[in-house]
Amino acid sequence: MSDISPKTPPVLSIENLTLALPALADRAHAVEGVTLAIAPGETLCVVGESGSGKSMIAHAVMGLLPKAVKPAGGAIRLAGRDLLSLDEEAMQDVRGREIGMIFQEPMTSLNPVMRVADQIIETFDAHGLHGASERRARAIALLTEVGLPDPPRLAKAYPHELSGGQRQRVMIAMALALEPKLLIADEPTTALDVTTQAQILKLLDNLRHKHGTAVLFITHDMGVVAEIADRIAVLEKGVLVEEGTADQVLGAPRHAYTQKLLAAVPSLVPPVRPALPESPPVLSVEGLGKIYRKRSFFGTAREVRAAEDISFALVRGETLGLVGESGSGKSTVGRCCLRLIEPNSGRIVLSGQGSGDLVLSDLGPSALRQHRKRIQMVFQDPFASLNPRQTVGRIISDGPVAHGVARVTALMKARELLELVGLSANAVDRYPHEFSGGQRQRIGIARALALEPDVLVADEAVSALDVSVQAQILSLIKDIQSRLGLAILFVTHDLRVAAQICDRIAVMQRGRIVETGPTAALFAAPQHEYTRQLLAAVPGGGRFGH
Incomplete structure (x- = not known):
């Protein structure tokens, strides 16, 4: 944390900033009457749900607002100079030289x-x-x-x-x-696993102390806030509802919205979950292996063992969490289970429909299409995984129709499923872009359930969502599981989420499972050094229930 004197002149001063939205938007202003300041060497975290206006503030400071969003009042001063009064040529000189920006997704920014x-x-x-x-x-x-x-x-x-x-x-x-005098970091660690996230946060903290750089850090992750913030500003629907030191806001939040955000942060302490009845596995994975052959930029070929000798079983009503860093192989295993990726070795067996075991890994394309409905997937990005040109009803009903269900019947089922996942049945006639991220993920879950699967594979299904929306989706998944008896393979790099939803955990490192066990026991007394490192790297672990 910083020990900035309150008398230090601010690097950035935002004064009564109001940003107007176009006429048909859901509210008049993206940001309304916001006043903030950041001193040299200080980190100010701006937090709030998607749509709260936090990224709009960053884009306003950079002079990169969308054309439809216009400054309607206030000032943004960088070392005393009002940025809103500068033309584009002057702003180009400011960007990079006086303000640096780190974006959320480096692959699309490079x-x-x-x-x-x-x-x-x-x-x-x-x-x-x-x-x-x-x-x-x-x-x-x-x-x-x-x-x-x-x-x-x-x-x-x-x-x-x-x-x-x-x-x-x-x-x-x-x-x-x-x-630069000011560094803006817009969700720079959201897509990263906990150990990489911890390294990036430490790096940013060291650099701002070394260079005296002021940091405007935008995030919805309260664990990250606890790790890096000197002060915190909380935005709700464009309005600044609370501001204070990290200890004040995290330790004694005054506003109900801040209290709601903090209450939604999943704890590292797993809840008590009822024991599952003894039953045969519905999914068995035996000795699964997957090798990728890659060519480096030096032209040399190499083998990457993304999964090696992976074995586990899932019973009806159980959630098994696959956790580990990026590149550990967990998503590869999940996709191999659906044959979206072809494994090089091992067996994937589905059981429980009265006709004996079905060796999914042995099926040809035609037979695989027939039986794929028994194991379905919820993807990480709820927008990229939904066809933007199709209505929600068509998206959900296409699977059953492909398996011989009449379209009228499938659409009736789609309406029921939308209500099951907490949306209106009337949503069948709308398109994905008309929904928020959390609502789109509910649609993705409804689509996966339309084929009445035995097994659901959720691949980072809540990692892109705000903590409050994330809590709603996790609650929904648990509720649906208890009603339908689904077996769930839950792939995640977020150990807090895994703690709240998983009955058992399998920890993956470099393509291998290094430790497995009941969630509560594994979190309380991890046996493998790698598991201990993952738990120690969770940002804000001490404040949010380590």
């Missing part, structure tokens, strides 16, 4: 056809700084400062050849290239 060093060099080039050799040396020095291994080698790599954490470090290096 140029996929440019080498890493060249993207940093481009920042110097845009501002006419340094000669060619000095620019390259400075780029490699920045890659070294953000903790990347073998910077001269990685400088020649393309973004797709780096891990998510490495790409985010490159984004941080680019943001710091011109030593």
